[in-house]
Each structure stands twice: as C-alpha cells, then as structure tokens.
Amino acid sequence: MVACASNASNDELIKQLDKIIDPYRGNPGGLIQVLTKAQNLVGYLPKWVQIQIAEGLGVSLQEVYGVITFYTFFSLIPRGRHKISVCAGTACYVKGTKMVTTTIKDLLDLKPGQTTPDSRFTLEIVRCIGACGLAPAMIIDGKDVHGRLEPELIPAVLEQYA
Amino acid sequence: MINLTIDNQQVVVEPGTSILEAAQKVGAKIPTLCYYKDLNIIGACRICVVEVQGARTLIPACVAPVAEGMVVKTATPEVIKVRKLILELILSDHPQECLTCARNQNCELQKLAEEFGIKEIRFAGAKTEYPIDDSSPAIIRDPRKCVLCRRCISVCTNVQTVQALCAENRGFNTLIAPAFNEKLADMECVQCGQCSLVCPTGAIVERDDTAKVWAALADPEKHVVVQTAPATRVQLGEALGAEPGSIFTGQMVAGLRRLGFDKVFDTDFTADLTILEEGNELLQRVTTGGTLPMITSCSPGWIKFCEHFYPDLLDHLSTCKSPQQMFGPLVKTYYAEKEDIDPADIYCVSIMPCTAKKYECQRPEMNSSGYQDVDVVLTTRELGRMFKQAGLDASNLPDEEYDEPLGISTGAGEIFGASGGVMEAALRTVYEVVTGETLENIDFEVCRGLTGVKEATVQVGDLPVKVAITNGLGNARKVLDKIRAGEADYHFIEVMCCPGGCIGGGGSPIPTDTDIRLKRITATYTEDERMSLRKSHENPAIIALYEEFLGKPLGHKSHELLHTKYTSRGVNK
Numbered sequence: 001m002v003a004c005a006s007n008a009s010n011d012e013l014i015k016q017l018d019k020i021i022d023p024y025r026g027n028p029g030g031l032i033q034v035l036t037k038a039q040n041l042v043g044y045l046p047k048w049v050q051i052q053i054a055e056g057l058g059v060s061l062q063e064v065y066g067v068i069t070f071y072t073f074f075s076l077i078p079r080g081r082h083k084i085s086v087c088a089g090t091a092c093y094v095k096g097t098k099m100v101t102t103t104i105k106d107l108l109d110l111k112p113g114q115t116t117p118d119s120r121f122t123l124e125i126v127r128c129i130g131a132c133g134l135a136p137a138m139i140i141d142g143k144d145v146h147g148r149l150e151p152e153l154i155p156a157v158l159e160q161y162a
Numbered sequence: 163m164i165n166l167t168i169d170n171q172q173v174v175v176e177p178g179t180s181i182l183e184a185a186q187k188v189g190a191k192i193p194t195l196c197y198y199k200d201l202n203i204i205g206a207c208r209i210c211v212v213e214v215q216g217a218r219t220l221i222p223a224c225v226a227p228v229a230e231g232m233v234v235k236t237a238t239p240e241v242i243k244v245r246k247l248i249l250e251l252i253l254s255d256h257p258q259e260c261l262t263c264a265r266n267q268n269c270e271l272q273k274l275a276e277e278f279g280i281k282e283i284r285f286a287g288a289k290t291e292y293p294i295d296d297s298s299p300a301i302i303r304d305p306r307k308c309v310l311c312r313r314c315i316s317v318c319t320n321v322q323t324v325q326a327l328c329a330e331n332r333g334f335n336t337l338i339a340p341a342f343n344e345k346l347a348d349m350e351c352v353q354c355g356q357c358s359l360v361c362p363t364g365a366i367v368e369r370d371d372t373a374k375v376w377a378a379l380a381d382p383e384k385h386v387v388v389q390t391a392p393a394t395r396v397q398l399g400e401a402l403g404a405e406p407g408s409i410f411t412g413q414m415v416a417g418l419r420r421l422g423f424d425k426v427f428d429t430d431f432t433a434d435l436t437i438l439e440e441g442n443e444l445l446q447r448v449t450t451g452g453t454l455p456m457i458t459s460c461s462p463g464w465i466k467f468c469e470h471f472y473p474d475l476l477d478h479l480s481t482c483k484s485p486q487q488m489f490g491p492l493v494k495t496y497y498a499e500k501e502d503i504d505p506a507d508i509y510c511v512s513i514m515p516c517t518a519k520k521y522e523c524q525r526p527e528m529n530s531s532g533y534q535d536v537d538v539v540l541t542t543r544e545l546g547r548m549f550k551q552a553g554l555d556a557s558n559l560p561d562e563e564y565d566e567p568l569g570i571s572t573g574a575g576e577i578f579g580a581s582g583g584v585m586e587a588a589l590r591t592v593y594e595v596v597t598g599e600t601l602e603n604i605d606f607e608v609c610r611g612l613t614g615v616k617e618a619t620v621q622v623g624d625l626p627v628k629v630a631i632t633n634g635l636g637n638a639r640k641v642l643d644k645i646r647a648g649e650a651d652y653h654f655i656e657v658m659c660c661p662g663g664c665i666g667g668g669g670s671p672i673p674t675d676t677d678i679r680l681k682r683i684t685a686t687y688t689e690d691e692r693m694s695l696r697k698s699h700e701n702p703a704i705i706a707l708y709e710e711f712l713g714k715p716l717g718h719k720s721h722e723l724l725h726t727k728y729t730s731r732g733v734n735k
Contacts (some may be wrong), residue, residue, distance in 0.1 A: 047342065050341070051734045054734065055734065060325035060326075060328075060341075060733075061341045061733075061734050062325050062326065062327060062328035062340060062341045063325065063328060064341070065328055065330060065341030065342065066328035066329055066330055066341070069330040069331045069332070070329075070330075070331070070332050
C-alpha cells in the first residue's frame, strides 16, 4: 500500500492522513477537502495517498485520480519549495510567455509540470493572472508578481528564492 | 403539460421532457453521439444542438428541458453548419482507419460523417497519441478512437458499480482510462464488456480471436468441437442483419457445420448439468447447515466482481463451474473416451454472448481435464464475423439439430440466457426432486423480466424457499450489502453480471438496448416452450452422463471436473 516503505516517516504520515480522513470516513462528498489537506500534509498526492483516501471515503481510485488530474491545484509529483507560475494569458502570450519558459528551461533545466531535482522550484503555466499591463509576467509562490520580464532579468529574480 | 412548437408542429409533453425526446414524438430526428437513453445524458458532444427562438446560442437538445411556448427549429442552415463543424473537429482528432476498424459499418461516428456528407476535414490540428491497452484477454481499449462521450464511464460506474474508468486530465488532454493509466488486466475491471456495448466507436472492442479458430479448423490433426451458449441463438441473427428477437438456433448449427466444426454441441446441455449439481449443492447446504444464501456462479464477470469487492462473501458462491467450464472438461474426458479421441487433439471453442468468458477460460484453475478445458471463446459478434467471412447467409441456411450427446438439452438449459432463468430452471428441478411430485405449472413468471432485484418465496414441500434474482452488478451490490449486514434470509440467489442477463452480455450484437434486451428475452422463452423437455433432470443425455461417467451429483468425479474454488483479489492492489 505504501509506495516507499523504507521511508521512516511514512508510518507517521499514514497516521496523520488517517486523522485528516476520519471526519469524512465513508463520505465521498469530502473528497476535495481531504485532498487539499492531504496535499498540504504530504506536499503532493502520490498513489499511496490516493489509495488511502479512496478506501477511507469509500470511493474508487478512479474517482480520486479523476478529480486530482482535473484540478491544476492538485499535484501528482513532489512540489518544490517555490512555485513559479508563468502567465499564459493573451497579453503575456503575445508579449513572450515562450521567452520566459525557454529562459527558465535554460537556467534550471525545468519544463512546465516539473520540479527541480533539488526541490527548489516547481514550474507551471497558468491562465491570465490579471497583470496584463506587466506582460510578460509570472508569479512566484502565489504572491510575488514579477512583470515586464526579459531574458537577462530572470536570473536575478530566481536568485531571490533559495 | 407543456406546449411547444418543434419544426412548426405543435407538441404537448410532460414537464421535464428534453427537447430531444419531444422532437422524437413528432418524428424530428436530432442526431446524437454522447447521448445514450437512460444511461448517459450529459450534453458533452453538442452534436444535438438546435435553434430555440429567443435563445442567445444554440441549445443542446439532449439535456435542455422543454418550456411553455418554446419554439424549436431542429434543422436550420445554421444548425447544420454548426453540427458539421463539431463533427469535423471530432474527426480531426480521430484515426482515419475505418476500413480496418472492428466497428466498420457499425460505428455511430462513421454514420454521422456519412449522414452529414463530410468530404474533407479542414482542421489539421494536434492528434492525441495513446498506446492501445491489449492487456485483457477480453477487451481492447484504443483511446485514439475515443470521442470522450463517457458512456463507458456511465455504464461501468452507475450500472455495474465497478468504476474501472475515469476521465483523467481535462480539455484536449482528457483520457478515459483507469487511474494512472493502469492496464485493464491488472485491476478490478471485471471484463464484462458492457463498455464495448455502449461505445459509439471502436475505442473499446472485444478481443478478436477468430483467427485462432480459423487456424484450428484448418488443422487436420485437430478435432474441433464447438459449444453455443443459450443466449447466442437469440442474438446471432442480429449480427447478420436480422431483426432483434429473431431465433436462429437451427441456422446457427447448420452454419457452424459449414464452417467446418467436427461436432456442434450446446452449452444448454451443461446448463442442465449445472442445475443437477447446483440444485443438489443447495439441498446439501440447506440440510447440513452449509453457508446460505448460496449464490449462483455461472457468470464470470460476477465471479470476478465478488472476488474483488466482496471477497468476504466467497463462501456463499456455489462451487459449481459455469456451464461453459463444465463443458470443456467433459469434452476432453467423457466425450474423448467415448469417441476414442486423444484429448490433446481436441480443440474446444465456445460461442458466448460474453467477453468475460474469454477471461474465464484462461483462469489457471480451468484445466481439470489435464489441458486448458476451453481453448478459445468467441463472442456472438465474432461468430457473426466468421459467418460473413464464409459468405454464410444465415436466413438461407437449413434448420439443423445439434450433435449428440453433448448437444441434447431442455428448455431449462435454454432459459439460462435470461435474468431469472437459472433460478427458474433450478426451481423446476428442485421442486420435483424434493417433493417427488410433478410440477404442474413450470412457468415461474416471478423470476422473469428486467427488474433489477426480484424476490420470491416458493413452497417446496415443507420448506418455503426464499430466493432473490439480480441482474447488473449494481443490483447485485444491493443484495450483497444486505448479506453483509445480516439482513438477508434468502436460501438461493441468482446473480447475472449484465443487465437482462446473458442476452444483454458484453459480447452481444451492437446495438443492445433495453428494447432489444426485452425482445431477446421473449425469444428465449419462446425457445423454452418449443422444447419437448423443459426440466433439466429429464434430459436423457444428462441421465446417461451420470450413469456412464459421473456417478452421482456432487460425486467424486463431479468435484474433480465440475466444481471450482475462488480467489480473494481485493481492490487497489
């Protein structure tokens, strides 16, 4: 059931996950709440977490997996310490979303949907963040907006995040 | 009631009726693709859009309810233009492999493309590329051909409650598959094939094993025998273009001989045998305090379902093999000895209305003859294909009889194909065996029909026998949950995996809907009435089988050849 039995902290995680599931046990309606809390606990939603949730709530693994892959909020892969959300809204797209992602790829060898091996950054593409005047723009950690990006500006931005 | 106008005709319908259903009342045919009556009404594909006066946009007729005074036009130039556009967009991401597709000429998408006169696909956009899942012995999944209608998800989740499929990701990247794109063979899919019955295209089809059968027929060393399931004779006609409800028993036998089978036998024979074994098992359990209720074990999709979802109830299953799997070992022992044929040279083919039977014959325990008991299973659809390949026009074939002795059967064996049939056949025999009296009225109407859960109490001598009958696994679940809760005081339960029983099995001709199921059921009972013998224990070939070979029901040889055991599988393993 557990993907990585050698990980000593797994037993503790299983117990904590059970505590998250307990109020919703046998109640499929609690799926999104449980997934949100589980992701906060584990950092992402690996298969063993999904199975534990499916069995706890009395839904199939298919149901759980379908919901997770529908919402971009949920992640199947480990998340980095910092989340880079590159805007691909119309204005940013026109002004250079591709330049931004290419630059990040060159700097960090990181493609959208991936996390760096040192767990520092996760990169994702998002729809309009409402900063069209700053296009092309990205948000880091859901709060810091960095706009009017150019290739030579991006390394300095990334250096702020350890 | 709601009054509205559709294509300048006045329509009066119940509130809550969809525009699509209202239009059908006045003969206005609105095309559909994702829509499936009573099963999948989600407005996903938009091919059914119509013009509603005053509405800002075109409206999907399958999900939009009628409203008082509504004025609907179902086929304006704008509507046609948009429908064609939708079709072209679907086709732009669909493999153009119609000629080599299993659903060629029986595909809803192909039919729409023909009806709308699509001559070119203007969009050369991206194509989804997914691997084919051919891990299962029963069904093949090719997501490239999927139109994302979600009918398979509906039937698997809501009717069968297996939920082996989900929609993962979203938008263009949506994939209908098990979680983590797991292979069907490695998870709790029960191989029932109901998804293949409702799929509008060739995205989910049965595994085609006809080449194996042709090869066996071509091999002079092989003695090729065939058994035909009860339901196949009320289905084969449809696979060859006849009306639903057509009975093709004699023509099927004649056609199988033309194809070159050395012997044409009948699963109805081992259905009769099942009644003898299972009826005696029931009596034994009742008299010796065995596990009750006892549940039938003829339906391999149901068996796999129980192994995955209710492994704690496996003791309730009858230990009897299914009629197909009783036939296999008997052919390779009893028949082989009788006819002095080396069982190694016998090739045993089954014709089944079922995809799960393909899985069942490959279960490792199904080799009690010392060989794989049943070598290959063809669905009714595949047999129809072989008839076509051989140029056999079934309506011009003569009416021929099955071969002896394994082709002799009774009406009781025949009704195994319909929900309630196994129960009715069992009651006909158990009543007479227990009471020693002749049953006056052998038609147990209470067992028949499409109702999801049927219950009855039948007085057999001193014992009021309480029975339940379910069809469709969602209905089985209701009864199983009662057993788990200790609220079920039945003696005997019949479970058939597919809605309507085997006549609606996953290997049936396409389309198979509720109306067609009912016609096949009617045909099944017509066949039953046509038979001179209608009780399993009166089958002379069965009586001879016990005298010459088996000894007695539940005897040593029976246990060796005709009974089996089950495997606890669980889910998410």
